[in-house]
Amino acid sequence: MANSKKISIAVIRRLPRYYRYLADLLRMDITRISSKELSQRMGITASQIRQDLNCFGGFGQQGYGYNVEVLYKEIGKILGVVNNRFHFIIIGAGNMGQALANYENFEKRGFQLVGIFDINPQLIGKKIRNVEIMHMDQLDEFVKNNKVDIAVLTVPYKNIPEVAEKVASLGIKGLWNFSAMDLKLPYDDIIIENVHLSDSLMVLGYRLKESQKKKKKKEGTNDSGNTNNESNTNN
Amino acid sequence: MANSKKISIAVIRRLPRYYRYLADLLRMDITRISSKELSQRMGITASQIRQDLNCFGGFGQQGYGYNVEVLYKEIGKILGVVNNRFHFIIIGAGNMGQALANYENFEKRGFQLVGIFDINPQLIGKKIRNVEIMHMDQLDEFVKNNKVDIAVLTVPYKNIPEVAEKVASLGIKGLWNFSAMDLKLPYDDIIIENVHLSDSLMVLGYRLKESQKKKKKKEGTNDSGNTNNESNTNN
Numbered sequence: 001m002a003n004s005k006k007i008s009i010a011v012i013r014r015l016p017r018y019y020r021y022l023a024d025l026l027r028m029d030i031t032r033i034s035s036k037e038l039s040q041r042m043g044i045t046a047s048q049i050r051q052d053l054n055c056f057g058g059f060g061q062q063g064y065g066y067n068v069e070v071l072y073k074e075i076g077k078i079l080g081v082v083n084n085r086f087h088f089i090i091i092g093a094g095n096m097g098q099a100l101a102n103y104e105n106f107e108k109r110g111f112q113l114v115g116i117f118d119i120n121p122q123l124i125g126k127k128i129r130n131v132e133i134m135h136m137d138q139l140d141e142f143v144k145n146n147k148v149d150i151a152v153l154t155v156p157y158k159n160i161p162e163v164a165e166k167v168a169s170l171g172i173k174g175l176w177n178f179s180a181m182d183l184k185l186p187y188d189d190i191i192i193e194n195v196h197l198s199d200s201l202m203v204l205g206y207r208l209k210e211s212q213k214k215k216k217k218k219e220g221t222n223d224s225g226n227t228n229n230e231s232n233t234n235n
Numbered sequence: 236m237a238n239s240k241k242i243s244i245a246v247i248r249r250l251p252r253y254y255r256y257l258a259d260l261l262r263m264d265i266t267r268i269s270s271k272e273l274s275q276r277m278g279i280t281a282s283q284i285r286q287d288l289n290c291f292g293g294f295g296q297q298g299y300g301y302n303v304e305v306l307y308k309e310i311g312k313i314l315g316v317v318n319n320r321f322h323f324i325i326i327g328a329g330n331m332g333q334a335l336a337n338y339e340n341f342e343k344r345g346f347q348l349v350g351i352f353d354i355n356p357q358l359i360g361k362k363i364r365n366v367e368i369m370h371m372d373q374l375d376e377f378v379k380n381n382k383v384d385i386a387v388l389t390v391p392y393k394n395i396p397e398v399a400e401k402v403a404s405l406g407i408k409g410l411w412n413f414s415a416m417d418l419k420l421p422y423d424d425i426i427i428e429n430v431h432l433s434d435s436l437m438v439l440g441y442r443l444k445e446s447q448k449k450k451k452k453k454e455g456t457n458d459s460g461n462t463n464n465e466s467n468t469n470n
Contacts, residue, residue: 012441016434020417079437080444095337099330105415105433110440149443150436174443176436180340182255191446193439195432198340199251201385201411202314204428205345206247208384208409209315211426 007055014052015075017042022072034065081110086174087147091163092154093118093126093133096178100152101128111150115142143170150174157181242290249287250310252277257307269300316345321409322382326398327389328353328361328368331413335387336363346385350377378405385409392416 021042025033035053039046053071056078076082088106090097093116100106101116116133118124126133134142142148151167153160153175160179167175168190175192177183182194256277260268270288274281288306311317323341325332328351335341336351351368353359361368369377377383386402388395388410395414402410403425410427412418417429 009438013434013438015441016431016437019437020431020434024417078441080440081437084440084444086440086443095330095334099334100432102330103415103432106436109433109437111433111436150439173446174439176439180338182259189446189450191439191442193435193442195435196251196255197335197338197430198344198346199248199255200428200430201341201346202251202254202316202344203244203248204385204409204411204426205315205319205321206250206313207426207428208321209319211408211424215424 011052011055014044015079018052019072019075019079019081022068022075025068026072031068032065033068038066084110086111086149087114088112088150088152088174088176089115089117089142089148089172090152090154091117091136091139091167092156093120093123093128094154097152097154098128100154101131104129114146114148117142139166140170143172148172150176152176152178153183154178246287246290249279250314253284253287254307254310254314254316257303257310260303261307266303267300268303273301319345321346321384322349323347323385323387323409323411324350324352324377324383324407325387325389326352326371326374326402327391328355328358328363329389332387332389333363335389336366339364349381349383352377374401375405378407383407385411387411387413388418389413 021038035046035049039049042049053066056074073082080086088111090101090113093101097116097118101113106113113129113131116128116131117136117139118133119136121135123133124135148170149172151172151174153163153167155163157179160177160181160183164175164177164183164185168185168187173190175183175185175190177192177194178197179194180196180198183192185192256273270281270284274284277284288301308317315321323346325336325348328336332351332353336348341348348364348366351363351366352371352374353368354371356370358368359370383405384407386407386409388398388402390398392414395412395416395418399410399412399418399420403420403422408425410418410420410425412427412429413432414429415431415433418427420427
């Protein structure tokens with residue numbers, strides 16, 4: 001059904017969000033939903049929703065809307081949540097590394113933590129949810145003997161290039177990079193997702209500023225608030 | 236120059252990324268850049284870049300391109316990085332809370348950490364980068380006596396609704412929510428940004444899966460790889 005034509009990365013980036021909302025609907029025993037209702041819940045336009053889901057061959061029926069369970073399963077399939085089980089390791093067992101190791105959510109999404117690595121002797125041997133923290137010296141051996149699809153990089157900024165290069169040389173194809181640096185590597189087949197937490201904070205700051213402006217305007221003589229701020233929209 | 240018309244949230248969400256790339260260019264002493272060059276660096280189309288920056292009145296000149304410093308400053312102004320200084324507190328001093336408290340990057344973006352709160356007696360009194368962890372009982376008093384614009388919520392999932400309600404009742408207008416729950420509150424003037432880390436991981440998983448498919452196709456008889464995977468694109 002899906003996936004024979006080129007799908008833009010912008011659409012792909014919205015799919016996890018559809019997936020979450022559909023999971024919520026299922027939990028509430030809602031079995032079908034129109035693009036209009038879904039639009040109101042998600043805060044994006046109904047036409048955007050129809051356009052996005054059309055990329056994958058539709059799933060909707062005129063006058064009926066979407067079958068929530070079918071749509072949920074299909075998007076799960078597209079994202080590889082259902083059929084794939086990715087194994088990941090975390091490199092860097094500081095606060096961020098440990099926080100991520102504790103996210104039970106990742107498992108539900110098809111991602112299984114299989115190892116944690118650090119160089120701090122005080123951390124080696126400690127267990128997080130039954131996964132032991134190993135020394136970086138053991139990384140080569142570990143990757144040789146275990147399936148590892150993804151390395152999560154939560155090491156300090158200055159160490160990122162070296163660690164990324166190391167990981168790539170071991171044949172790990174997916175990098176999830178938390179270093180606030182847009183990592184690039186000279187390999188065609190390495191996939192990198194860079195996480196920039198401060199981007200999200202800056203968007204919050206912008207929306208806050210616009211909201212305050214609007215409020216001041218309303219309190220003043222001119223109350224034609226015309227900014228782009230919507231309460232509670234997200235993403 | 237900017238900001239008199241409605242700007243879509245999708246454009247706003249791309250601005251922090253432009254801001255980061257322009258900062259990089261400045262560090263490399265690059266003073267001007269064409270939309271084409273910027274496009275190659277950022278992995279988005281030149282026409283998208285022109286369209287985005289047109290929302291704010293342009294800044295570009297035909298045949299010259301963009302003045303990097305001017306553009307950097309303008310985007311900084313729009314995002315409020317230059318003129319605003321937001322004060323934020325972190326609620327929940329577990330691994331994620333402590334990791335965020337240690338992000339020096341936020342300060343450079345105009346966000347200053349002024350307090351950390353938790354209920355764990357073992358954490359109270361501990362300092363992270365000179366900011367003391369206080370007990371939740373002290374929150375009311377603290378917010379009364381200090382300017383607090385944003386609360387970062389890094390408490391466990393089940394406590395989020397209660398903590399969010401509490402924070403909103405104290406008059407804090409910005410919430411940065413790490414609970415993997417799309418938080419909504421019945422207040423018009425509260426701005427919420429929900430962070431869903433697993434969304435990014437799922438996109439990585441998708442791209443990895445597509446890349447493997449493409450590789451298998453190439454290795455097989457049919458080598459017309461036609462998936463949407465680009466190595467090293469991000470965001």
